[in-house]
Amino acid sequence: MSALRTTLIACSLTLVTAASALAGPPLATDDAGTVDVGALEVEINGSYATDKQRAGGTTCKASAADGEIKISTGLFTNLSGSLALPYSYSLREKEDGELSHKTKGLGDLVLEFKYAVTEAAGVRFAIKPMLVMPTGRYSEGLSEGHWHGGMTLIASKEFADGQYALHANLGYEHHRYRTHAIKSSTHGNLWAGSVAGEAELVKGLVVVADIGIATNPHKGDHELPVYALTGARYEINELLDINAGVRFGLTSPETDVTALYGVVLKF
Numbered sequence: 001m002s003a004l005r006t007t008l009i010a011c012s013l014t015l016v017t018a019a020s021a022l023a024g025p026p027l028a029t030d031d032a033g034t035v036d037v038g039a040l041e042v043e044i045n046g047s048y049a050t051d052k053q054r055a056g057g058t059t060c061k062a063s064a065a066d067g068e069i070k071i072s073t074g075l076f077t078n079l080s081g082s083l084a085l086p087y088s089y090s091l092r093e094k095e096d097g098e099l100s101h102k103t104k105g106l107g108d109l110v111l112e113f114k115y116a117v118t119e120a121a122g123v124r125f126a127i128k129p130m131l132v133m134p135t136g137r138y139s140e141g142l143s144e145g146h147w148h149g150g151m152t153l154i155a156s157k158e159f160a161d162g163q164y165a166l167h168a169n170l171g172y173e174h175h176r177y178r179t180h181a182i183k184s185s186t187h188g189n190l191w192a193g194s195v196a197g198e199a200e201l202v203k204g205l206v207v208v209a210d211i212g213i214a215t216n217p218h219k220g221d222h223e224l225p226v227y228a229l230t231g232a233r234y235e236i237n238e239l240l241d242i243n244a245g246v247r248f249g250l251t252s253p254e255t256d257v258t259a260l261y262g263v264v265l266k267f
Contacts, residue, residue, distance in 0.1 A: 008210040026231040026245030026260040027210050029196035031167045032126035032156035034116050035072050035080040045072040045262035058095050065089040066107075078116040085109055088142060099144075103140040109133040114154075114242045126154040130173075138178065146176040150190075165198045169212075190215040204235040208245065216253050239266050 024031070025045060031186050035041055045068045052067055053060045067089060072082035086107035093101040105179045112130040119125070136143030150173030158165045178182045194212030210229035216222065231245020241264040249256045 003083045024233060024241065024264060025243045025262050026229065026233070027196050027208050027211060028227070028229060028247070029167045029169050029194040029210050030128065030152065030154050031165070032113050032116055032124035032154045034078055035074040035125070037077060038075040039074050040267040042265040043068070043262060045070065045260070047257050047258050047260050049258040051249070053252070061094045064091045080114050082112045083109065084112070091141070101141070103142065105137055105140060105142050107136040108143050109135045123155055123157045128152040128154060144175060145178040148173060148175045150174065163200050167196045167199065169194045185219055186217050187215055187219060190217060206233045208232065218253070221253060223251055223253055226250040227254050231260060240264070
């Protein structure tokens with residue numbers, strides 16, 4: 001859960017192979033490819049998100065400028081691992097126009113493993129277990145304060161010799177919360193599904209589109225969070241990619257607008 005989403009929840013409560021060339025940021029949907037054994041990829045990602053919610057007669061506006069470093073490497077054939085370190089540069093929340101909370105700092109570390117299980121009829125399948133470690137400051141809304149984990153099922157298929165690709169994800173996370181108030185009003189079992197497409201327009205330039213839906217964590221709100229994302233990625237050379245995109249909330253529970261940008265270094 002992003003720092004911005006954590007803040008908005010608090011506000012409403014009390015407020016089979018190596019990775020394909022067509023895969024990666026700014027997509028939220030993952031692909032079924034894994035990193036080559038001994039290879040190393042370093043993602044440096046950034047985002048700026050804004051959101052507005054109204055709860056209990058109070059209008060909550062939040063903005064967050066976040067960064068992340070994600071390091072991935074191939075451990076064995078068809079198995080890669082990654083560690084993501086998020087950091088919030090500026091997290092601000094206003095209630096009825098008055099600044100009510102601001103903070104910055106380290107978020108929760110995320111450890112993931114991706115295993116490419118099999119390929120059938122040209123479709124590659126992978127599983128990705130994950131573990132979130134509570135390294136962020138709970139008192140500042142940068143962490144849930146508990147370890148939690150999950151699993152994502154991934155399918156990918158390429159077309160026209162890799163010029164186009166489709167990816168689908170189905171994910172599950174189990175969350176534990178520290179206070180009775182949050183446990184009684186927030187779902188602990190969260191599901192998410194998404195589909196993404198990629199197309200290489202010219203050599204090295206890939207445009208992407210992504211759409212997803214998830215469980216609403218608030219027990220009293222039955223509207224599901226739905227997002228749409230569009231962007232592009234450009235491979236400058238074999239060692240460096242750059243990317244940018246925009247993610248839109250299509251329903252009220254989803255963050256309104258998020259600008260995404262980043263680079264990928266390959267060694």
